[in-house]
Amino acid sequence: MHSYHHRLAEMEYSEFDYCGPDSSVPTFVVVHGIGMGRRAMEPLAGELQRAGNVYALDLPGFGDSPEPRHNGTMAAMGELVAHFIDDLALKKVILVGHSMGTQVATETAIAHPADCVGLVLIAPTINRYERSAWQQTRRLLQDLAGEKPQVLAAGLETYVRAGPWWFLGKVRRMLEHDVEHRYPLIRVPTLVLRGSQDRVVPRRWALEVAAAIPGAQYNEIRGHRHEAMVHRPQQAAREIRQFASAVM
Numbered sequence: 001m002h003s004y005h006h007r008l009a010e011m012e013y014s015e016f017d018y019c020g021p022d023s024s025v026p027t028f029v030v031v032h033g034i035g036m037g038r039r040a041m042e043p044l045a046g047e048l049q050r051a052g053n054v055y056a057l058d059l060p061g062f063g064d065s066p067e068p069r070h071n072g073t074m075a076a077m078g079e080l081v082a083h084f085i086d087d088l089a090l091k092k093v094i095l096v097g098h099s100m101g102t103q104v105a106t107e108t109a110i111a112h113p114a115d116c117v118g119l120v121l122i123a124p125t126i127n128r129y130e131r132s133a134w135q136q137t138r139r140l141l142q143d144l145a146g147e148k149p150q151v152l153a154a155g156l157e158t159y160v161r162a163g164p165w166w167f168l169g170k171v172r173r174m175l176e177h178d179v180e181h182r183y184p185l186i187r188v189p190t191l192v193l194r195g196s197q198d199r200v201v202p203r204r205w206a207l208e209v210a211a212a213i214p215g216a217q218y219n220e221i222r223g224h225r226h227e228a229m230v231h232r233p234q235q236a237a238r239e240i241r242q243f244a245s246a247v248m
Helices: 036-050 074-087 099-112 132-143 148-164 165-177 201-210 233-247
Strands: 001-005 011-018 027-031 053-058 094-096 118-122 190-195 217-221
Touching: 011 036, 011 074, 027 036, 027 074, 027 099, 036 053, 036 094, 036 233, 074 099, 094 099, 094 233, 099 118, 099 165, 118 233, 132 165, 148 217, 190 201, 190 233, 201 217, 217 233
Parallel strands: 027 053, 027 094, 094 118, 118 190, 190 217
Antiparallel strands: 001 011, 011 053
16 A cells, blocks of 8 residues: 655555556556445456556545545545646556546546546446435445445445545535536546446436547446446456557
């Protein structure tokens, strides 16, 4: 684990070095969803390591990163990720966001398009047809029903440690972010991924997201839900690696 310090906030992150022979490879910057952290994304990061260097982040207030003084907006966290990329002099960056992380990655890609060659949105939130804390919480609980223990444990540790007010504060920031008005401003190649049984991100909304982003690709991971990249990191990584190969 490494630490990144900036005047805006502090982030912990894990680094996975490329393990292949090619010297011209992308750098994947992986941004987790709400209630998760970089550890939940490490199986995916390990698979992406076959195609490039990988940095898995703990956003401020998540995982091992300390809570910032102010509950940052999606745009502010997107700006912090951009500073991280610049300060570490990362090149050929492909941003990979999951759930809330897609909102953060979207802001990074819009404000700093020169920093990234591609954008991957896995289970993009917030569904504009269900824009309330109650509806989003209900959908998340429906999606988690019957989940495997590793998925439940990954989120439960964060929720127990931070408490319900922390969770509601983060959800409020997600709801305030009118991400549907931001998608048309994306100017980098984009892949939208969704688990075919995702209750949080219904197909109607995911297709709308892909249609709003100029030239975006869309695909589904069959038979899986909101945490598809935890259950099937190999399948999700395969889609992302194919996308990366096409945009490099």
